[in-house]
Amino acid sequence: MNLSLDTRFELIEGGQVFTAADLRTRAENVSTVVTVTGDHPVADLIAALIAISENGTDLFVQRNSDAEILVPDQSPGRVWLQTSGTTGTPKWAGHDLSKLTQKIAAGSGAKARWLLTYHPFSFAGVQVVLSAMIGGHTLIAPPLKASVSDMAGLAEATQPTHISGTPTFWRAFLMAAPNLDLKSVTLGGEATDQGLLDALRARFPNAHIRHIYATTEAGVVFTVSDGKAGFPATWLNDQLAITEHGTLSVNGRDTHDAVTIDGDRVLFRGRLDSMVNIGGVKVFPEEVEAYLLTCTAVRDVRVTARPNPITGHILTAEIALDPSADETGAKAQIKAHIQTLPRAQRPVSLSFVEAIPYGETGKKSRAAS
Secondary structure (H helix, E strand, O other), X not given: OOOOOOOOOEEEEOXXXXXXXXXXXXXXXXXXXXXXXXXXXXXXXXXXXXXXXXXXXXEEEOOOOOXXXXXXXXXXXXXXXXXXXXXXXXXXXXXXXXXXXXXXXXOOOOOOEEEEOOXXXXXXXXXXXXXXXXXXXXXXXXXXXXXXXXXXXXXXXXXXXXXXXXXXXXXXXXXXOOOOOOOEEEEEOOOOOHHHHHHHHHHOOOOEEEEEXXXXXXXXXXXXXXXXXXXXXXXXXXXXXXXXXXXXXXXXXXXXXXXXXXXXXXXXXXXXXXXXXXXXXXXXXXXXXXXXXXXXXXXXXXXXXXXXXXXXXXEEEEEEEOOOOOHHHHHHHHHHHHOOOXXXXXXXXXXXXXXOOEOOOOOEOOOOO
């Protein structure tokens, strides 16, 4: 299929503006293997997407050029993305270009300005790129590995109207406090909590806020836009189900995301491979994080598990305080908040940091620092 590149589309990358015509010219001499080594990786990606849509070839979007990944059997017209390799060796996941674009609306009405906060070669990053291309919008691409502070500064200078990012990104972005009038706020890549959704609504009252659940293998599964964490339990069916292990299954494929039903909502507990045994109790560090985030003194937190010869594991927590909080009072409030947790879920040590580190996918880094 031909990619419907709107002629109004433009890319701002590395201080340079690329028009749709510029990118079509660039597509004439593009490789079908794209890596991040170029000076304008997003421009290279867009050119490659245009090329495969016209030539019917496959495109391999290689985020980790050092990883030795078995090349799959090709099916013409597919976009192959690397999984993050969080739980092992990265692998290729193929997507028909037509399916990647089928839910993206063609350009109409006002021209939006998208800030790209995801790695451009991730599934979420490609979705943002395609949305801007097909919609005829302006795409603002920060340098690779730009910090949230750098992105906030770029946003202040370029005034985007649409931003999509992980919950970890949004917590840090709110701390940077750029002066923006956003029309669209999208969250994805991690489970979000009610406190963050409420904070985004308060900061960006004119924005449409939605949370997307997607995987590199399955693509976009569903979108939640009712302002509540999790998703409605009424959405569960034969295609979207809970397995006997308490994980979410999509079209028969186990996502390994642990969930629980709470009233009329299905809430995410954490990744099954992150679960640890503490004194005979199964604990999800992400679930402890979600609880700590209900404390008003906490802006962000990372909970990690450490082996222990007596209990099996213990939890530790790194906490970024709310900038407006009194430090002494905030620490006392947090310690009291922790005591209301069941004993197995209480972190045994706390450290206070300026910000929580995250990886190139925009997700919270789970490796202890």
